[in-house]
Amino acid sequence: MIASGPRPVAPFSHAVEADGWVFVTGQMPTDPEAPDAPLPEGIAAQTRRVMDNLILVLGGLELGLDNIVFARIYLTQFERDYAQMNSVYQSYFEPGKLPGRTTVGVTGLAVGALVEIDLVVRRP
Template identity: 75%
Template sequence: MIAGGPRPVAPFSHAVEADGWVMLTGQMPTDPQAPDAALPEGIAAQTARVMENLKLILKGLGLDLGHVVQCRCYLTEFERDYAEFNAAYQEYFPEDRRPARTTVGVTALAVGALVEIDCLARRPQ
Protein backbone atom coordinates (compact mmCIF):
# COMPACT_ATOMS: atom_id res chain seq x y z
CA MET A 1 0.00 0.00 0.00
CA ILE A 2 1.23 3.48 -0.86
CA ALA A 3 0.91 6.17 1.81
CA GLY A 4 -1.48 8.86 0.56
CA GLY A 5 -2.74 6.61 -2.22
CA PRO A 6 -6.40 6.21 -3.13
CA ARG A 7 -8.53 4.29 -0.67
CA PRO A 8 -9.05 0.78 -2.09
CA VAL A 9 -12.62 -0.10 -3.04
CA ALA A 10 -12.01 -3.80 -2.34
CA PRO A 11 -9.45 -5.98 -0.49
CA PHE A 12 -6.29 -5.50 -2.57
CA SER A 13 -2.88 -3.83 -2.61
CA HIS A 14 -2.12 -0.73 -4.66
CA ALA A 15 0.69 -2.68 -6.32
CA VAL A 16 2.62 -5.93 -6.12
CA GLU A 17 6.20 -6.37 -7.27
CA ALA A 18 7.92 -9.57 -8.38
CA ASP A 19 11.38 -9.77 -9.98
CA GLY A 20 11.32 -6.13 -11.08
CA TRP A 21 7.81 -6.33 -12.55
CA VAL A 22 5.27 -4.08 -10.85
CA MET A 23 1.56 -4.81 -11.25
CA LEU A 24 -0.64 -1.85 -10.35
CA THR A 25 -4.21 -2.56 -9.35
CA GLY A 26 -6.87 -0.90 -11.47
CA GLN A 27 -7.44 2.62 -10.27
CA MET A 28 -10.75 4.39 -10.02
CA PRO A 29 -11.38 8.13 -10.51
CA THR A 30 -11.61 8.77 -6.78
CA ASP A 31 -9.78 11.62 -5.07
CA PRO A 32 -7.19 10.30 -2.60
CA GLN A 33 -7.69 13.42 -0.46
CA ALA A 34 -11.49 13.12 -0.44
CA PRO A 35 -12.38 9.46 -1.11
CA ASP A 36 -16.08 9.96 -0.45
CA ALA A 37 -16.42 12.97 -2.77
CA ALA A 38 -18.43 12.70 -5.96
CA LEU A 39 -16.53 11.41 -8.98
CA PRO A 40 -15.42 13.94 -11.60
CA GLU A 41 -17.98 14.57 -14.34
CA GLY A 42 -17.33 12.99 -17.74
CA ILE A 43 -14.84 10.57 -19.21
CA ALA A 44 -12.03 13.10 -19.76
CA ALA A 45 -12.03 14.24 -16.13
CA GLN A 46 -12.34 10.70 -14.83
CA THR A 47 -9.50 9.51 -17.07
CA ALA A 48 -7.28 12.33 -15.79
CA ARG A 49 -8.05 11.43 -12.17
CA VAL A 50 -7.30 7.73 -12.81
CA MET A 51 -3.99 8.61 -14.48
CA GLU A 52 -3.04 10.92 -11.59
CA ASN A 53 -3.83 8.09 -9.15
CA LEU A 54 -1.59 5.74 -11.14
CA LYS A 55 1.18 8.36 -11.10
CA LEU A 56 0.80 8.69 -7.33
CA ILE A 57 1.22 4.96 -6.81
CA LEU A 58 4.16 4.77 -9.21
CA LYS A 59 5.84 7.69 -7.43
CA GLY A 60 5.43 5.90 -4.11
CA LEU A 61 7.40 3.02 -5.64
CA GLY A 62 10.13 5.27 -7.05
CA LEU A 63 8.76 4.89 -10.60
CA ASP A 64 6.82 7.00 -13.11
CA LEU A 65 4.71 6.52 -16.24
CA GLY A 66 7.90 6.03 -18.27
CA HIS A 67 8.26 2.64 -16.58
CA VAL A 68 4.81 1.46 -17.69
CA VAL A 69 4.91 -1.21 -20.40
CA GLN A 70 1.26 -2.20 -20.59
CA CYS A 71 -2.17 -0.81 -19.61
CA ARG A 72 -5.59 -2.39 -19.49
CA CYS A 73 -8.44 0.08 -19.68
CA TYR A 74 -12.09 -0.56 -18.93
CA LEU A 75 -14.91 1.72 -20.12
CA THR A 76 -18.57 1.41 -19.16
CA GLU A 77 -19.72 3.46 -22.17
CA PHE A 78 -17.26 2.23 -24.79
CA GLU A 79 -18.84 3.54 -27.98
CA ARG A 80 -19.78 6.89 -26.47
CA ASP A 81 -16.51 7.54 -24.60
CA TYR A 82 -13.74 5.81 -26.58
CA ALA A 83 -12.58 8.80 -28.64
CA GLU A 84 -12.67 11.24 -25.73
CA PHE A 85 -10.95 8.69 -23.49
CA ASN A 86 -8.14 8.31 -26.04
CA ALA A 87 -7.69 12.08 -26.25
CA ALA A 88 -7.29 12.33 -22.46
CA TYR A 89 -5.16 9.17 -22.12
CA GLN A 90 -2.63 10.08 -24.81
CA GLU A 91 -1.67 13.26 -22.93
CA TYR A 92 0.13 11.10 -20.34
CA PHE A 93 2.53 9.28 -22.68
CA PRO A 94 4.87 10.65 -25.35
CA GLU A 95 3.87 9.53 -28.84
CA ASP A 96 7.10 7.57 -29.29
CA ARG A 97 6.84 5.82 -25.88
CA ARG A 98 3.29 4.64 -25.41
CA PRO A 99 2.77 1.35 -23.57
CA ALA A 100 0.97 -1.62 -25.07
CA ARG A 101 -2.73 -1.29 -24.30
CA THR A 102 -6.02 -3.14 -24.33
CA THR A 103 -9.31 -1.29 -23.91
CA VAL A 104 -12.46 -3.22 -23.08
CA GLY A 105 -16.09 -2.22 -22.75
CA VAL A 106 -17.68 -3.47 -19.53
CA THR A 107 -21.17 -3.33 -18.06
CA ALA A 108 -20.20 -1.68 -14.77
CA LEU A 109 -17.27 -0.62 -12.58
CA ALA A 110 -16.88 -0.08 -8.84
CA VAL A 111 -18.11 3.24 -7.39
CA GLY A 112 -20.09 3.93 -10.58
CA ALA A 113 -16.94 4.93 -12.47
CA LEU A 114 -16.83 5.38 -16.24
CA VAL A 115 -13.20 4.22 -16.45
CA GLU A 116 -10.67 2.04 -14.65
CA ILE A 117 -7.06 1.47 -15.66
CA ASP A 118 -4.52 -1.04 -14.38
CA CYS A 119 -0.96 -1.33 -15.59
CA LEU A 120 2.24 -3.28 -15.62
CA ALA A 121 5.54 -1.47 -15.05
CA ARG A 122 9.13 -2.68 -15.17
CA ARG A 123 11.74 -1.51 -12.70
CA PRO A 124 15.07 -0.65 -14.37
CA GLN A 125 17.62 -3.43 -14.06
Protein backbone atom coordinates in the same frame (compact mmCIF):
# COMPACT_ATOMS: atom_id res chain seq x y z
CA MET B 1 0.09 -0.13 -0.08
CA ILE B 2 1.10 3.40 -0.97
CA ALA B 3 0.42 5.81 1.91
CA SER B 4 -0.42 8.72 -0.40
CA GLY B 5 -2.43 6.53 -2.79
CA PRO B 6 -6.19 6.49 -3.17
CA ARG B 7 -8.23 4.60 -0.60
CA PRO B 8 -8.93 1.13 -2.01
CA VAL B 9 -12.55 0.41 -2.94
CA ALA B 10 -12.06 -3.33 -2.26
CA PRO B 11 -9.57 -5.58 -0.44
CA PHE B 12 -6.39 -5.22 -2.51
CA SER B 13 -2.89 -3.75 -2.55
CA HIS B 14 -2.12 -0.76 -4.74
CA ALA B 15 0.62 -2.80 -6.39
CA VAL B 16 2.45 -6.11 -6.12
CA GLU B 17 6.02 -6.62 -7.28
CA ALA B 18 7.66 -9.88 -8.38
CA ASP B 19 11.13 -10.14 -9.96
CA GLY B 20 11.12 -6.50 -11.10
CA TRP B 21 7.63 -6.67 -12.56
CA VAL B 22 5.07 -4.44 -10.87
CA PHE B 23 1.36 -5.11 -11.26
CA VAL B 24 -0.63 -1.98 -10.39
CA THR B 25 -4.21 -2.60 -9.36
CA GLY B 26 -6.84 -0.84 -11.44
CA GLN B 27 -7.37 2.68 -10.19
CA MET B 28 -10.69 4.44 -9.98
CA PRO B 29 -11.46 8.16 -10.47
CA THR B 30 -11.72 8.78 -6.73
CA ASP B 31 -10.05 11.76 -5.05
CA PRO B 32 -7.30 10.53 -2.68
CA GLU B 33 -7.83 13.59 -0.47
CA ALA B 34 -11.62 13.24 -0.37
CA PRO B 35 -12.39 9.56 -1.07
CA ASP B 36 -16.10 9.91 -0.33
CA ALA B 37 -16.57 12.91 -2.65
CA PRO B 38 -18.64 12.43 -5.82
CA LEU B 39 -16.68 11.22 -8.83
CA PRO B 40 -15.67 13.80 -11.44
CA GLU B 41 -18.30 14.27 -14.13
CA GLY B 42 -17.62 12.91 -17.59
CA ILE B 43 -15.06 10.60 -19.13
CA ALA B 44 -12.35 13.25 -19.62
CA ALA B 45 -12.33 14.29 -15.96
CA GLN B 46 -12.54 10.69 -14.77
CA THR B 47 -9.68 9.61 -17.05
CA ARG B 48 -7.50 12.46 -15.74
CA ARG B 49 -8.25 11.47 -12.13
CA VAL B 50 -7.44 7.80 -12.84
CA MET B 51 -4.16 8.74 -14.52
CA ASP B 52 -3.26 11.07 -11.65
CA ASN B 53 -4.03 8.26 -9.18
CA LEU B 54 -1.80 5.89 -11.14
CA ILE B 55 0.97 8.50 -11.02
CA LEU B 56 0.58 8.67 -7.22
CA VAL B 57 0.91 4.89 -6.92
CA LEU B 58 3.87 4.76 -9.31
CA GLY B 59 5.57 7.63 -7.46
CA GLY B 60 5.17 5.76 -4.19
CA LEU B 61 7.15 2.95 -5.82
CA GLU B 62 9.76 5.36 -7.22
CA LEU B 63 8.55 4.66 -10.74
CA GLY B 64 6.93 6.77 -13.44
CA LEU B 65 4.83 6.59 -16.57
CA ASP B 66 7.92 5.78 -18.63
CA ASN B 67 8.20 2.46 -16.75
CA ILE B 68 4.78 1.22 -17.93
CA VAL B 69 4.97 -1.77 -20.21
CA PHE B 70 1.25 -2.46 -20.61
CA ALA B 71 -2.07 -0.88 -19.64
CA ARG B 72 -5.58 -2.32 -19.53
CA ILE B 73 -8.45 0.13 -19.72
CA TYR B 74 -12.04 -0.68 -18.86
CA LEU B 75 -14.89 1.53 -20.10
CA THR B 76 -18.57 1.23 -19.20
CA GLN B 77 -19.65 3.32 -22.23
CA PHE B 78 -17.15 2.11 -24.83
CA GLU B 79 -18.63 3.59 -28.00
CA ARG B 80 -19.44 6.94 -26.40
CA ASP B 81 -16.24 7.43 -24.39
CA TYR B 82 -13.44 5.70 -26.31
CA ALA B 83 -12.21 8.67 -28.38
CA GLN B 84 -12.32 11.18 -25.55
CA MET B 85 -10.62 8.80 -23.12
CA ASN B 86 -7.88 8.18 -25.73
CA SER B 87 -7.26 11.91 -26.08
CA VAL B 88 -6.77 12.39 -22.34
CA TYR B 89 -4.79 9.14 -21.88
CA GLN B 90 -2.40 9.92 -24.74
CA SER B 91 -1.67 13.40 -23.33
CA TYR B 92 0.14 11.81 -20.37
CA PHE B 93 2.83 10.23 -22.56
CA GLU B 94 5.61 11.49 -24.80
CA PRO B 95 4.65 11.25 -28.48
CA GLY B 96 5.64 7.87 -29.89
CA LYS B 97 6.36 6.40 -26.43
CA LEU B 98 3.12 4.68 -25.52
CA PRO B 99 2.90 1.40 -23.61
CA GLY B 100 1.13 -1.63 -25.04
CA ARG B 101 -2.58 -1.54 -24.27
CA THR B 102 -5.94 -3.28 -24.37
CA THR B 103 -9.25 -1.47 -23.91
CA VAL B 104 -12.33 -3.44 -22.95
CA GLY B 105 -15.99 -2.48 -22.72
CA VAL B 106 -17.59 -3.65 -19.48
CA THR B 107 -21.09 -3.54 -18.01
CA GLY B 108 -20.07 -1.88 -14.76
CA LEU B 109 -17.21 -0.75 -12.52
CA ALA B 110 -16.85 -0.17 -8.79
CA VAL B 111 -18.17 3.10 -7.35
CA GLY B 112 -20.12 3.76 -10.56
CA ALA B 113 -16.96 4.80 -12.44
CA LEU B 114 -16.87 5.23 -16.21
CA VAL B 115 -13.21 4.15 -16.48
CA GLU B 116 -10.63 2.04 -14.67
CA ILE B 117 -7.00 1.48 -15.66
CA ASP B 118 -4.54 -1.12 -14.42
CA LEU B 119 -0.87 -1.44 -15.33
CA VAL B 120 2.03 -3.81 -15.80
CA VAL B 121 5.27 -1.99 -15.04
CA ARG B 122 8.91 -3.04 -15.25
CA ARG B 123 11.42 -1.74 -12.73
CA PRO B 124 14.66 -0.66 -14.48
